[in-house]
Amino acid sequence: xxxxxLTLLGLAALLPVLAAPVAAQDGPLRIDITEGVIEPxxxxxxxxxxxxxxxxxxxxxxxxxxxxxxxTGLFRRIPREAFISSVTSFASPVQYxxxxxxxxxxxxxxxxxxxGGRVSVKFRLYDVFAGTELGEGMQFAAGEDGWRRLxxxxxxxxxxxxxxxxGYFDSRVVFVSESGPKDARAKRLAIMDYDGANVQYLTDSGxxxxxxxxxxxxxxxxxxxxxxxxxxxxxxxxxxxxSRVLPAQSGDxxxxxxxxxxxxxxxxxxxxxxxxxxxxxxxSSGQTSAITSGPAIExxxxxxxxxxxxxxxxxxxGSQQLxxxxxxxxxxxxxxxxxxxxxxxxxxxxxxxxxxxKQNAGRFHIGVMRTDGSEERLLTASFLDESPTxxxxxxxIMFARETQGAQGSSSLYTVDVSGRNLKxxxxxxxxSDPSWGPLQ
Amino acid sequence: MHTGHYISGAGxxxxxxxVLFGGVFSSEPDPVEVREVSILSEEEFAAxxxxxxxxxxxQDIDAPPVPEAEPEPSPEPPAPExxPAPExxxxxxxxxxxxxxxxxxxxxxxxxxxxxxDVAAPPQPDPxxxxxxxxxxxxxxxxxxxxxxxxPExxPxxxxxPDVAEAIEPEPSDTPADEPQEPQEAQAPEAAASExxxxxxxxxxxxxxxxxxRVRPARPTPVAEPDPExxPxPDTQTAAAPExxxxPAPExxPxPQQTPPEDLGSGIEDALAEALGGGGTTxxxxxxxxxxxxxxxxxxAFRVAVQSCWVVDVGSQAANVTVTIxxxxxxxxxxxxxxxxxxxxxxxxxxxIETAFQAARRAILxxxxxxxxxxxxxxxxxxxxxxxxxxxxxxxx
Numbered sequence: 071x072x073x074x075x076l077t078l079l080g081l082a083a084l085l086p087v088l089a090a091p092v093a094a095q096d097g098p099l100r101i102d103i104t105e106g107v108i109e110p111x112x113x114x115x116x117x118x119x120x121x122x123x124x125x126x127x128x129x130x131x132x133x134x135x136x137x138x139x140x141x142t143g144l145f146r147r148i149p150r151e152a153f154i155s156s157v158t159s160f161a162s163p164v165q166y167x168x169x170x171x172x173x174x175x176x177x178x179x180x181x182x183x184x185x186g187g188r189v190s191v192k193f194r195l196y197d198v199f200a201g202t203e204l205g206e207g208m209q210f211a212a213g214e215d216g217w218r219r220l221x222x223x224x225x226x227x228x229x230x231x232x233x234x235x236x237g238y239f240d241s242r243v244v245f246v247s248e249s250g251p252k253d254a255r256a257k258r259l260a261i262m263d264y265d266g267a268n269v270q271y272l273t274d275s276g277x278x279x280x281x282x283x284x285x286x287x288x289x290x291x292x293x294x295x296x297x298x299x300x301x302x303x304x305x306x307x308x309x310x311x312x313s314r315v316l317p318a319q320s321g322d323x324x325x326x327x328x329x330x331x332x333x334x335x336x337x338x339x340x341x342x343x344x345x346x347x348x349x350x351x352x353x354s355s356g357q358t359s360a361i362t363s364g365p366a367i368e369x370x371x372x373x374x375x376x377x378x379x380x381x382x383x384x385x386x387x388g389s390q391q392l393x394x395x396x397x398x399x400x401x402x403x404x405x406x407x408x409x410x411x412x413x414x415x416x417x418x419x420x421x422x423x424x425x426x427x428k429q430n431a432g433r434f435h436i437g438v439m440r441t442d443g444s445e446e447r448l449l450t451a452s453f454l455d456e457s458p459t460x461x462x463x464x465x466x467i468m469f470a471r472e473t474q475g476a477q478g479s480s481s482l483y484t485v486d487v488s489g490r491n492l493k494x495x496x497x498x499x500x501x502s503d504p505s506w507g508p509l510q
Numbered sequence: 511m512h513t514g515h516y517i518s519g520a521g522x523x524x525x526x527x528x529v530l531f532g533g534v535f536s537s538e539p540d541p542v543e544v545r546e547v548s549i550l551s552e553e554e555f556a557a558x559x560x561x562x563x564x565x566x567x568x569q570d571i572d573a574p575p576v577p578e579a580e581p582e583p584s585p586e587p588p589a590p591e592x593x594p595a596p597e598x599x600x601x602x603x604x605x606x607x608x609x610x611x612x613x614x615x616x617x618x619x620x621x622x623x624x625x626x627x628d629v630a631a632p633p634q635p636d637p638x639x640x641x642x643x644x645x646x647x648x649x650x651x652x653x654x655x656x657x658x659x660x661x662p663e664x665x666p667x668x669x670x671x672p673d674v675a676e677a678i679e680p681e682p683s684d685t686p687a688d689e690p691q692e693p694q695e696a697q698a699p700e701a702a703a704s705e706x707x708x709x710x711x712x713x714x715x716x717x718x719x720x721x722x723x724r725v726r727p728a729r730p731t732p733v734a735e736p737d738p739e740x741x742p743x744p745d746t747q748t749a750a751a752p753e754x755x756x757x758p759a760p761e762x763x764p765x766p767q768q769t770p771p772e773d774l775g776s777g778i779e780d781a782l783a784e785a786l787g788g789g790g791t792t793x794x795x796x797x798x799x800x801x802x803x804x805x806x807x808x809x810x811a812f813r814v815a816v817q818s819c820w821v822v823d824v825g826s827q828a829a830n831v832t833v834t835i836x837x838x839x840x841x842x843x844x845x846x847x848x849x850x851x852x853x854x855x856x857x858x859x860x861x862x863i864e865t866a867f868q869a870a871r872r873a874i875l876x877x878x879x880x881x882x883x884x885x886x887x888x889x890x891x892x893x894x895x896x897x898x899x900x901x902x903x904x905x906x907x
Contacts, residue, residue: 099894101816102897103816103817104903106822106873107819199876200871204868232868234827234828234866490825
C-alpha cells in the first residue's frame, strides 16, 4: 500500500509536467514527419474529348491510359460517377474545387482527333490541390494502327511528371512463346507490348530458342538457338525479322548472351568440355576474348549501365553465387552470401540494384540486392521463378513463373521493385525468358 | 473329442477364480506397524523414560508414532502423563545439538535439566490443563521467541504510513484549501492576455530548474549595476517567479491609474517580450495572439493530420529525399498556398527532389480542408511552420 501510494503520488506529480507545453520554440513551428501512407494516388481521368473523327477510339485511348497508370499500383482512377463537373471541351477551364471535392490529386484531360488516317492525341495534366497545371500540354500523332502507342506515350508523360521517374509503358518485350506439352514443347521468339498486346512472332517453332535479349536501342535481338544442332548465338533484326548466327564462337556451346551497353558487343558463356567461362565478342569483327578462366562454371553475365563492371554467377566457392568484376576481367568480388543458390543476375538500368533468381529450400525467388550485396530482398516465391528482366526505368521487374506438374506451364509476371503489385502479363500461349526492351 | 479341453478349461477357470476370490491373499497389516515403530523408538526413549517414569514407558513408546501425527491423534491420548513423554522426544531432537557439548554419561542428567529448562514452560501447562493441549502446542513455540517482537513492530509500521501521508499532505492541504482554486481560475482567463500569458510561460519553465541557474549567474553582475536601472528589471524578474498568481490582477489597475509610470509599463512589456525569447521588439504584433507554446499534443495532432495525406512511393527515387518545406499559415488554420516553399532537400537528384517536394506540398494542401485544427489563441506560435518530410524509415532500400 505504501509503495502504491507513493507511485500514485509520483504519477500525480508528473501530470502537470506532461501536460505542460513544450519548450517555447524560437521562430517558426517545426514539425518532423517520418511516416506517410502507401496508397495509390487518386486521379481523375475523364474520357478524352472527341475533336473529330475519333469516335470510340477516344474511349479506347482513354482506357489504355488508365490501364497503364492504374496497372502500376501507384494510381487509382476515380469512378466517373463521382465526378462533379464534366470535361466537354479540351480548352474549357478546370474547376479545381469540383475535383478537389472528390479528392482527386491529379486531373488528366485529353482530346483525340482522326484526320487523313492519322490519329492525334493531346492531353493536359493538372495538380488539383495546387490549382496549377503540372507541366505543359503535349500532343502526339501516329497512324491509326499506332493508337495504343499514343496512349502509352500519354501515360508515360503523366507517370513521369507525377513520379519524377521515366515511364515504361511505350516499350516492348521479347520472350519465348511456348506451346504444347512439356515433353514436346514448341518454342519460338515473340515480341509484344509491355502489357501483352500486339504479340508478333519472330521465329518459327522449327528449332529451340532460348534467352532472347534486346539490344540497347531495341532494334536487334540476340538469342540462343539450336538450329545448327548445338546451341549457338544468333542475332535478329527486329525491323525485317532477319537473323544470322554469330561466327567464331568459342567452345562447344555458347549461350546466355547479353549486349554491351553500347550495343556493339556482347557477353556470352561458352562451354568447353566441362568448363564454362564468360567471353566477350565484338559483333562487327567477331573477335572474342575470355573474361573469366578457371575450372568453375561461370555464366549469366550482365553489364552495369555504364559498362564498367559485370555481374555474373559462379560456383567457384562451391555453390552458385553472384560475383562482380571489372568489365575487362580481374578478380571478382562475391556479393551474395545468403543461403541457397543465386543465379541469372541482371543489373538495373538505374545502376543501384541487381535482380537475381534465388533457389532455397525448394522454392524459387526473384529478388534484388544492392550492388555490394547488401539489402537483399526477395520479391516473389513460387515453385519456379526465373529470368528476371528490368523495365526501362528500373522500377518494375518481369519474370517467368512456371507451375508445377506435367501439365504445368510458364507465364510472365511483373512485380514492383518494392515487392508490391505482383500481376501476370497476358500472353496468348505460355511464355518464358522475357527481355524488356528500351523505351521507344 | 473336446471333452478333455472343456474339463481342463473349467479347472483352470476354477483355479483362477479361487486365486482371485478365494481369500488366498489375506491382509496382515498389524505386524507391519509393530515391527518398525515399536523397536526403533523404544530403545532411545525407554532409556530416557525409565529413570523418570514408571515401567509403562513401553506403552508410551507406542505412542510416539501417534505424536508423529500429533495434531490429529493428540486428542486420543486419554491420560495427561503419556503426552508429556512424546513431547520431549521431538524437543530433545532439537535440543540434541547442545548434548554433544557434554560427555555421554552426564548426558542423562544434563539433557533432563536442559530439557526441563527449555521445555519447562510447555510441560508445566500441560499437566495443569488437559483440554488446551492441542491449542497450546502452536502457542508455546512462537510465543517466547517470535510473538513478543513482532507485536510491537506492526505498530511502528502503522505509524509510518500516517507519517508519509502527512509529509505529502502539506502540498494539497495548504494551497488548494484556501487559494489554489481561485488563482487557477485566474490563470485560465489570463491566457487571453498577452502579458499574463507570458508570465504563465515562465513559471512553466521555472519548475524545470532552468530558471534557477539563470538567476544565480545574473546576480553577481547586477550587484554593481542594478541600482542605476533598478526597478524595471527587478520587477520583471520578481514578477515572473514569485508573483505570477497574485499580482497580475491588481497590477493592471494601479498602473493605468498612475499615468507617470507609462515608461515603466512599456519597459515591462519590452522586458516581458524579451523574456519570451520571441524576438522582443520585432515579433510583437498587436493583433496576433502569441499564447503559450504549442503543447506536444497539439504538435502531434498537426503532424498526424499532415502525414495522413503524405503519400510515399517507397520504390521511387524520391523516397530517398528528405525535404523541408516552409509555409505561412492563416489564423483560420489554412495554409497560404503561395507561401509554400522548399527550404532544403537532400538525398537525391534534382528531379527526385522536385518530386518529393511536390508530394509533400500535395499532402499539406490536401489535408487542410477548411483549415488545420490549430489553437487560434496560439496563432503567434504557428503562423509560420516548417515541416521536414523524411521517408528514410519507409523506403524499401
